[in-house]
Amino acid sequence: xxxxxxxxxxxxxxxxxxxxxxxxxxxxxxxxxxxxxxxxxxxxxxxxxxxxxxxxxxxxxxxxxxxxxxxxxxxxxxxxxxxxxxxxxxxxxxxxxxxxxxxxxxxxxxxxxxxxxxxxxxxxxxxxxxxxxxxxxxxxxxxxxxxxxxxxxxxxxxxxxxxxxxxxxxxxxxxxxxxxxxxxxxxxxxxxxxxxxxxxxxxxxxxxxxxxxxxxxxxxxxxxxxxxxxxxxxxxxxxxxxxxxxxxxxxxxxxxxxxxxxxxxxxxxxxxxxxxxxxxxxxxxxxxxxxxxxxxxxxxxxxxxxxxxxxxxxxxxxxxxxxxxxxxxxxxxxxxxxxxxxxxxxxxxxxxxxxxxxxxxxxxxxxxxxxxxxxxxxxxxxxxxxx
Amino acid sequence: xxxxxxxxxxxxxxxxxxxxxxxxxxxxxxxxxxxxxxxxxxxxxxxxxxxxxxxxxxxxxxxxxxxxxxxxxxxxxxxxxxxxxxxxxxxxxxxxxxxxxxxxxxxxxxxxxxxxxxxxxxxxxxxxxxxxxxxxxxxxxxxxxxxxxxxxxxxxxxxxxxxxxxxxxxxxxxxxxxxxxxxxxxxxxxxxxxxxxxxxxxxxxxxxxxxxxxxxxxxxxxxxxxxxxxxxxxxxxxxxxxxxxxxxxxxxxxxxxxxxxxxxxxxxxxxxxxxxxxxxxxxxxxxxxxxxxxxxxxxxxxxxxxxxxxxxxxxxxxxxxxxxxxxxxxxxxxxxxxxxxxxxxxxxxxxxxxxxxxxxxxxxxxxxxxxxxxxxxxxxxxxxxxx
Numbered sequence: 001x002x003x004x005x006x007x008x009x010x011x012x013x014x015x016x017x018x019x020x021x022x023x024x025x026x027x028x029x030x031x032x033x034x035x036x037x038x039x040x041x042x043x044x045x046x047x048x049x050x051x052x053x054x055x056x057x058x059x060x061x062x063x064x065x066x067x068x069x070x071x072x073x074x075x076x077x078x079x080x081x082x083x084x085x086x087x088x089x090x091x092x093x094x095x096x097x098x099x100x101x102x103x104x105x106x107x108x109x110x111x112x113x114x115x116x117x118x119x120x121x122x123x124x125x126x127x128x129x130x131x132x133x134x135x136x137x138x139x140x141x142x143x144x145x146x147x148x149x150x151x152x153x154x155x156x157x158x159x160x161x162x163x164x165x166x167x168x169x170x171x172x173x174x175x176x177x178x179x180x181x182x183x184x185x186x187x188x189x190x191x192x193x194x195x196x197x198x199x200x201x202x203x204x205x206x207x208x209x210x211x212x213x214x215x216x217x218x219x220x221x222x223x224x225x226x227x228x229x230x231x232x233x234x235x236x237x238x239x240x241x242x243x244x245x246x247x248x249x250x251x252x253x254x255x256x257x258x259x260x261x262x263x264x265x266x267x268x269x270x271x272x273x274x275x276x277x278x279x280x281x282x283x284x285x286x287x288x289x290x291x292x293x294x295x296x297x298x299x300x301x302x303x304x305x306x307x308x309x310x311x312x313x314x315x316x317x318x319x320x321x322x323x324x325x326x327x328x329x330x331x332x333x334x335x336x337x338x339x340x341x342x343x344x345x346x347x348x349x350x351x352x353x354x355x356x357x358x359x360x361x362x363x364x365x366x367x368x369x370x371x372x373x374x375x376x377x378x379x380x381x382x383x384x385x386x387x
Numbered sequence: 388x389x390x391x392x393x394x395x396x397x398x399x400x401x402x403x404x405x406x407x408x409x410x411x412x413x414x415x416x417x418x419x420x421x422x423x424x425x426x427x428x429x430x431x432x433x434x435x436x437x438x439x440x441x442x443x444x445x446x447x448x449x450x451x452x453x454x455x456x457x458x459x460x461x462x463x464x465x466x467x468x469x470x471x472x473x474x475x476x477x478x479x480x481x482x483x484x485x486x487x488x489x490x491x492x493x494x495x496x497x498x499x500x501x502x503x504x505x506x507x508x509x510x511x512x513x514x515x516x517x518x519x520x521x522x523x524x525x526x527x528x529x530x531x532x533x534x535x536x537x538x539x540x541x542x543x544x545x546x547x548x549x550x551x552x553x554x555x556x557x558x559x560x561x562x563x564x565x566x567x568x569x570x571x572x573x574x575x576x577x578x579x580x581x582x583x584x585x586x587x588x589x590x591x592x593x594x595x596x597x598x599x600x601x602x603x604x605x606x607x608x609x610x611x612x613x614x615x616x617x618x619x620x621x622x623x624x625x626x627x628x629x630x631x632x633x634x635x636x637x638x639x640x641x642x643x644x645x646x647x648x649x650x651x652x653x654x655x656x657x658x659x660x661x662x663x664x665x666x667x668x669x670x671x672x673x674x675x676x677x678x679x680x681x682x683x684x685x686x687x688x689x690x691x692x693x694x695x696x697x698x699x700x701x702x703x704x705x706x707x708x709x710x711x712x713x714x715x716x717x718x719x720x721x722x723x724x725x726x727x728x729x730x731x732x733x734x735x736x737x738x739x740x741x742x743x744x745x746x747x748x749x750x751x752x753x754x755x756x757x758x759x760x761x762x763x764x765x766x767x768x769x770x771x772x773x774x
Contacts, residue, residue, distance in 0.1 A: 001629045003402025008395060014646070015390025209626035211613065212633050215606030223599045239596035242388045246599050246646070259401070259633070 001209050001259035008253050010146040011172040014246065016238075018176045019136050022052055022094070023059030025172055026134060031092035035085050036065040037105045038096045043138065046182055052096060052136065064088035069097065072274050072281065073104040075154045078118060081108035085131065093133040095170075098191075099142020099151075099281075105133045106150035106168045122152055122161045127168075135173045140180055140245040141191030141282065143198055143252025145173035153275060159361070160275040175249065177241035185232055189339035190282025192228045192244060196221055197285040198251040201267060203307060204300075205260040206370045217256050220247050221311045228339060261370045266292045268368050269379060272358040279348050286336035286343055290329050291386030297325050299372045304328065345387045355383040388596050388646035395640050397533040398559040401633065403625075405563045406523050409439055409481070410446030412559055413521060418479035422472050423452040424492045425483045430525065433569055439483060439523065451475035456484065459661055459668070460491040462541045465505060468495035472518065480520040482557075485578075486529020486538075486668075492520045493537035493555045509539055509548040514555075522560045527567055527632040528578030528669065530585055530639025532560035540662060546748075547662040562636065564628035572619055576726035577669025579615045579631060583608055584672040585638040588654060590694060591687075592647040593757045604643050607634050608698045615726060648757045653679045655755050656766060659745040666735050673723035673730055677716050678773030684712050686759045691715065732774045742770040 013021065026034060034056060043049040056063055066081050085093070085108055095105035109131040111118030121127055135145040144150065148169050151162040183191070203217045223243050230240035250256065269292070270284030297304040305321045308314040308328025312335075317323040333343045342348055359379035367373045374382075400408065413421060421443060430436045443450055453468050472480070472495055482492035496518040498505035508514055522532040531537065535556050538549040570578070590604045610630050617627035637643065656679070657671030684691040692708045695701040695715025699722075704710040720730045729735055746766035754760045761769075 001402070001626060001633070003405065005398065005400050007398040011392065011394040013392050015388070018390065209629070211630050212607065212610045212637070215610055216603055219602030219606045220599065223602055226598065239388060242596070242646075243598050246388070250599070259629075 002207060002261075004258045006254060006258055007166070008146060008169070008255065010170050010253070012146065012175060012249065013172060014175045016176060016178060018174050019048065019179065020051060020055055022134075022136060022174060023055035023057070023061055025174070026056070026061055026092060026094070027059040029092075029171060031061065031132075033062040033064070033088065033090045033092070035081065035088065035090040035093045035108070036063055036096060037069065037081060037093055037101055037108065038065070038067045039069045039098075039101050041067060042182070043096055048096065048136075048138070048179065052094070064090055069101045069104045071100050072153050072160065072278065073100040073107075075107075075119060075152055075156075078104055078107040078111060078152060081105075082111035082118060085112045091131065093131055094136065095133055096136045096138065098137070098139025099144040102133070102135055102142065102144035102170070103150040103152060106144070107152050109133050110165075110168070119154060121165070122154070122163045127165060130167050132171050135170045136179070137173060137175045137245065138179045139183060139187065139191060140177075140241070140248040141187075141194045143195065143248050145170060145175065146249045146253040148254065149252070151271070158275045160271040162271075173249065175245050177238055177245045180241050180245060181236045183235070185235075185340060186280075188231055188235070189228075189341050190280050191248065192224055192231070192339065193282040193286050193336065193341060195244065195248045195251045196224050197266065197289060199256055200289065201264045202257040202260060202262050204263045204303065204371060207260045210260050213256055213258055213260060218310050220251055220256065223247050225311070225335065228335075232339060263370055265368045265374065265382075268362045269358070269382065272362045273345070273348065273350060275361070276354055276358060277348065277350055279350075283341050283348065286339075286341040287345055287348065287386050288382070290333050290336075290343055291382050293325075293329050293332075294385050295378070295382045296371055297329075301325060308332075345383065350387070352384075352387060355380045358383065389594060389648075391645045393641060393645055394553070395533060395556070395642065397557050397640070399533065399562060399636065400559060401562045403563060403565060405561050406435065406566065407438060407442055409521075409523060409561060410442035410444070410448055412561070413443070413448055413479060413481070414446040416479075416558060418448070418519075420449040420451070420475065420477045420479070422468065422475065422477040422480045422495070423450055423483060424456065424468060424480055424488055424495065425452070425454045426456045426485075426488050428454060429569070430483055435483070435523075435525070435566065439481075451477055456488045456491045458487050459540050459547065459665065460487040460494075462506060462539055462543075465491055465494040465498060465539060468492075469498035469505060472499045478518065480518055481523065482520055483523045483525065485524065485526025486531040489520070489522055489529065489531035489557070490537040490539060493531070494539050496520050497552075497555070506541060508552070509541070509550045514552060517554050519558050522557045523566070524560060524562045524632065525566045526570060526574065526578060527564075527628070527635040528574075528581045530582065530635050532557060532562065533636045533640040535641065536639070538658070545662045547658040549658075560636065562632050564625055564632045567628050567632060568623045570622070572622075572727060573667075575618055575622070576615075576728055577667050578635065579611055579618070579726065580669040580673050580723065580728060582631065582635040582638045583611050584653065584676060586643055587676065588651045589644040589647060589649050591650045591690065591758060594647045597647050600643055600645055600647060605697050607638055607643065610634050612699070612722065615722075619726060650757050652755045652761065652769075655749045656745070656769065659749045660732070660735065660737060662748070663741055663745060664735065664737055666737075670728050670735065673728040674732055674735065674773050675769070677720050677723075677730055678769050680712075680716050680719075681772050682765070682769045683758055684716075685709075688712060695719075732770065737774070739771075739774060742767045745770065
């Protein structure tokens with residue numbers, strides 16, 4: 001086990017009707033003026049927006065607002081938010097939505113007090129101070145509600161890039177599983193896949209002596225698998241939605257990676273598919289993870305066999321362990337397709353001729369991979385397998 | 388799943404040599420004068436005390452100190468600490484030790500700024516403010532390093548009582564598994580049993596729809612079981628010591644109980660054995676847990692069968708599920724005895740004639756039990772089974 005430090009300062013407020021407390025919660029921290037940041041207006045149609053405005057009003061909190069965040073949030077919206085936040089002199093940002101809205105809020109929070117360009121934080125700078133954020137979560141997927149991460153797409157150059165700073169962890173995360181009832185099946189499926197991918201990127205570690213976190217990862221993954229069909233078939237099943245939402249937060253708050261190396265190749269390669277073609281994040285993962293596994297597993301067959309035996313209940317083949325892996329990858333693909341997601345790049349209308357360019361961009365900040373370092377050529381080969 | 392709130396504000400600093408950072412860490416929070424609180428001098432013999440004093444000195448932090456904390460920490464030592472802390476005007480308490488030292492430190496931290504008697508916080512009062520504490524952990528067991536709990540014994544009346552306040556969570560916990568190398572086998576075994584008991588008290592919940600935390604509990608327990616013999620046989624095995632230390636913290640920081648009801652009957656009944664006879668906490672649990680299970684399991688055979696099948700790998704008997712439980716309890720007792728611990732009250736030299744008095748005291752603050760409420764007579768019966 002490697003040395004580590006960990007602090008998760010986000011207060012989790014979980015359960016039915018918890019969003020109605022938001023005004024009281026923000027007042028308890030002493031904030032006065034809040035920028036409400038949200039997506040394309042779904043929260044207005046469901047009545048959630050009205051509930052929030054009412055709660056904030058009752059607590060005597062002033063508001064400004066900026067909607068319009070799109071999936072794979074873009075820098076131009078972030079810049080609008082920074083401008084508005086400064087003009088309105090907000091001291092807090094309330095993200096109402098999923099990962100895109102939260103990531104956009106984190107970017108705005110970093111940008112408001114900063115004299116330079118906020119994109120600096122996605123290239124090489126560390127923020128000295130930020131406007132803090134809180135979350136009302138409506139999509140279980142990205143885990144951004146308790147994570148230090150934010151991913152933004154710079155439209156100028158199709159660059160999708162992540163940043164991770166402790167100061168970006170939200171002050172609180174209000175998580176009411178009922179708010180995810182109206183999430184369409186495709187987004188629900190992509191969310192489950194994203195949550196599981198956050199765990200898998202940590203599970204496939206080059207560090208061997210990490211039993212506790214191995215087993216925690218396995219538990220989160222098995223919980224996702226056993227509740228996935230239920231949230232697809234019964235979107236208003238509270239308990240299943242609650243398990244997935246709870247799992248989504250633990251999957252990406254950093255705890256499951258403690259003492260380990262992490263992988264993140266499938267995520268980074270998937271980001272390029274999104275940057276080039278606007279593909280939904282979760283579906284880039286259902287395509288990339290099996291392809292990555294097929295290319296990589298021989299470097300650590302035991303680890304992949306353990307994964308598929310423990311998580312996907314593939315019987316271990318003691319004489320030909322590799323068979324455990326191959327059956328497992330097939331089972332993983334079946335699981336993804338059972339959720340209605342694609343597992344091949346060709347089905348996402350991706351152009352083979354771009355693989356070389358995508359590989360180059362994915363490797364631009366240093367070679368990907370921990371189990372084994374991957375050259376651009378390796379990444380092209382993985383894209384080809386995924387095709 | 389029940390609604391819940393959760394915040395774990397303790398910064399975990401985990402790994403080799405991390406204790407050498409303690410001066411820097413305390414300085415980073417701005418504290419100036421620290422009360423070093425510890426046990427019976429073991430840390431002086433190992434050189435740890437000197438390392439700490441050196442690190443604090445290099446960081447320019449002033450110190451006062453109070454050693455002498457005994458297992459099952461007593462109120463009289465807490466009162467000494469409060470007096471000393473006031474006289475020396477300390478603004479921080481550094482607990483160097485295991486659960487007893489940390490619990491005593493939490494009590495001192497509550498007592499210093501309080502005008503009344505610190506025992507009030509163990510009966511009915513809530514602290515308005517506290518002197519914050521940090522921890523250098525030397526025993527993996529109580530989980531007090533990241534918990535809100537403190538248990539103190541009032542010598543006047545042999546009352547061992549717990550209190551739980553969010554403000555008692557340590558600011559940081561430095562966890563270097565190497566510091567547990569010198570822990571004798573008996574304390575090591577008691578620690579493992581205590582850690583597992585903290586998880587089991589949460590696992591046996593009356594709430595059914597708690598899959599994620601069920602699986603996390605199972606993972607922590609399996610990690611303890613698989614490393615228990617190693618830490619007994621190879622006290623300087625870093626990886627095994629690290630797994631147990633990491634598990635001890637997660638076992639009791641509250642996360643595993645989120646959304647659940649909890650049980651705590653075995654703990655409370657064990658506290659009375661300690662209060663009456665000075666028995667070691669861990670060994671009261673190896674005695675009480677099997678007895679409690681034997682008396683209770685018929686109220687929820689499915690839950691106990693699931694526990695023994697998933698955690699102790701007892702094959703599930705589909706036609707007679709009860710057999711799974713009975714074989715499981717026998718396996719649990721064998722596990723405890725394999726660690727050198729007793730599983731019968733008679734072997735702890737407990738007097739049968741005190742059962743009625745002990746039961747009355749254990750139930751004094753409301754009837755114990757969530758799976759089923761237990762009268763004093765039920766508790767006597769459980770003590771009898773344990774005898």
